[in-house]
Amino acid sequence: MKTTTEAQKIIHKDGKMIVPNKVLIPFIEGDGTGPDIWHATKNVVDAAVKIAFNGEKEISWVEVLAGQKAFDSTKDWLPKQTIEKIKDLKVAIKGPLSTPTGGGIRSLNVTLRQIFDLYACVRPVRYFDGVSSPVKKPELVDLIIFRENIEDVYSGIEFKKDTKEVESLIAFLKTLGHSVRSDSGIGIKPISEFCSKRLVRKAIQYAIQNKKPSVTLVHKGNIQKFTEGAFCEWGYEVANEEFPVETISEKELYDKHNGKVPSGKIVIKDRIADNMFQQLLIRPDEYSVIATTNLNGDYLSDACAAQVGGLGIAPGANIGDEVAVFEATHGTAPKYANQDKVNPGSMILSAVMMLDHMGWTKAGELIVKAFEKTIMQKRVTYDLERQMTGATLLKTSQFADAIIENMK
Numbered sequence: 001m002k003t004t005t006e007a008q009k010i011i012h013k014d015g016k017m018i019v020p021n022k023v024l025i026p027f028i029e030g031d032g033t034g035p036d037i038w039h040a041t042k043n044v045v046d047a048a049v050k051i052a053f054n055g056e057k058e059i060s061w062v063e064v065l066a067g068q069k070a071f072d073s074t075k076d077w078l079p080k081q082t083i084e085k086i087k088d089l090k091v092a093i094k095g096p097l098s099t100p101t102g103g104g105i106r107s108l109n110v111t112l113r114q115i116f117d118l119y120a121c122v123r124p125v126r127y128f129d130g131v132s133s134p135v136k137k138p139e140l141v142d143l144i145i146f147r148e149n150i151e152d153v154y155s156g157i158e159f160k161k162d163t164k165e166v167e168s169l170i171a172f173l174k175t176l177g178h179s180v181r182s183d184s185g186i187g188i189k190p191i192s193e194f195c196s197k198r199l200v201r202k203a204i205q206y207a208i209q210n211k212k213p214s215v216t217l218v219h220k221g222n223i224q225k226f227t228e229g230a231f232c233e234w235g236y237e238v239a240n241e242e243f244p245v246e247t248i249s250e251k252e253l254y255d256k257h258n259g260k261v262p263s264g265k266i267v268i269k270d271r272i273a274d275n276m277f278q279q280l281l282i283r284p285d286e287y288s289v290i291a292t293t294n295l296n297g298d299y300l301s302d303a304c305a306a307q308v309g310g311l312g313i314a315p316g317a318n319i320g321d322e323v324a325v326f327e328a329t330h331g332t333a334p335k336y337a338n339q340d341k342v343n344p345g346s347m348i349l350s351a352v353m354m355l356d357h358m359g360w361t362k363a364g365e366l367i368v369k370a371f372e373k374t375i376m377q378k379r380v381t382y383d384l385e386r387q388m389t390g391a392t393l394l395k396t397s398q399f400a401d402a403i404i405e406n407m408k
């Protein structure tokens with residue numbers, strides 16, 4: 001008699017993640033265009049897992065609520081059950097969430113990252129053949145950005161002009177010899193050794209595991225010495241103290257090796273953020289893994305996504321030591337909500353990152369190949385179609401169907 005196994009949760013044992021063959025994965029549908037791109041993603045992932053593992057593996061999706069859908073049914077934007085479920089099941093995927101305006105409610109996305117200590121925002125950026133790009137050689141872009149996800153100006157320490165808090169801060173700063181205009185608002189930018197080091201450590205570990213040639217520390221240390229500058233110094237400390245065999249600094253490379261990288265070594269470089277924007281435009285192939293602070297990473301990842309064809313195909317992951325939440329880089333694009341119109345690529349490729357994270361790489365590879373093929377066939381959604389000549393315009397759901405067709 002055929003027995004059906006119950007879906008089980010992912011567990012961590014001896015520092016390793018154990019993923020059962022039939023696994024429970026929570027999802028947040030998201031607001032605006034979220035439901036459209038989520039349904040497309042679910043169909044593509046289910047098909048890929050089925051084909052890649054001959055039905056031996058399966059995802060059992062568990063819906064958890066957040067955003068407007070949660071508020072409408074529970075009067076809570078981020079219900080406690082959602083937090084508990086994600087904490088318990090460890091790996092989740094989410095659609096974009098709109099930030100409720102007014103009432104001082106914090107961004108739900110930022111809140112989720114803080115609650116689960118998802119300290120690394122990981123955003124790979126690569127070119128897909130056939131996509132129109134604003135640069136001459138987009139195929140030279142093959143980067144992965146590790147953006148610190150907890151601190152910096154995102155830590156939410158801000159004081160409004162003309163409040164008691166800002167007045168006392170200004171008075172306090174005066175005692176330290178700093179003069180700040182009385183009509184100022186003030187934001188605080190904390191950058192700690194602990195958070196900087198664990199982010200850079202993750203970036204270097206990724207570079208080692210994936211045989212990447214370099215890790216570049218991007219910072220604005222020429223101006224903000226004790227925050228951005230310190231991030232860079234702590235990054236070099238991690239490389240020197242924890243990975244002396246695997247890494248070499250750019251300085252040592254030129255001082256001792258005439259610029260020739262010794263076999264198997266990963267070069268640790270650093271670049272000031274403004275310079276990095278132009279470097280990535282003119283010499284993107286000199287960069288591979290990037291480790292940077294929160295705000296720099298936010299700007300850089302959208303700029304890099306634009307270089308290879310836009311936000312519609314830019315995936316992302318928020319990763320902590322236990323929990324990981326995968327999500328599209330873009331927002332809810334509310335003007336296109338429920339039109340079955342936008343590109344689900346960003347969420348589909350985020351799901352590929354999730355499958356890789358779970359060790360189900362075979363399914364992820366299948367999706368990427370089919371995705372590449374579909375774009376080469378010029379069967380695309382509006383965002384890519386408007387930039388391609390002779391393309392066939394597909395809806396969100398049709399694009400997902402085309403990918404599934406190309407997997408077979």
Ligand code: NAP
Pocket residue numbers: 033037095096097098099109311312327328329330331332333334342343344346383
């Ligand atoms: P957005 O939702 O990212 O949309 C900006 C533009 O990007 C869209 O108008 C569209 O460009 C393009 N775009 C976005 N998603 C696309 C897709 N799937 N396919 C094709 N093109 C796409 O940014 P926003 O309008 O600034 O933000 C809207 C809401 O999303 C806000 O409430 C914001 O707080 C929230 N948000 C959430 C997240 C998150 O959940 N992680 C991230 C960012 C923003 P065209 O108009 O040119 O077609």
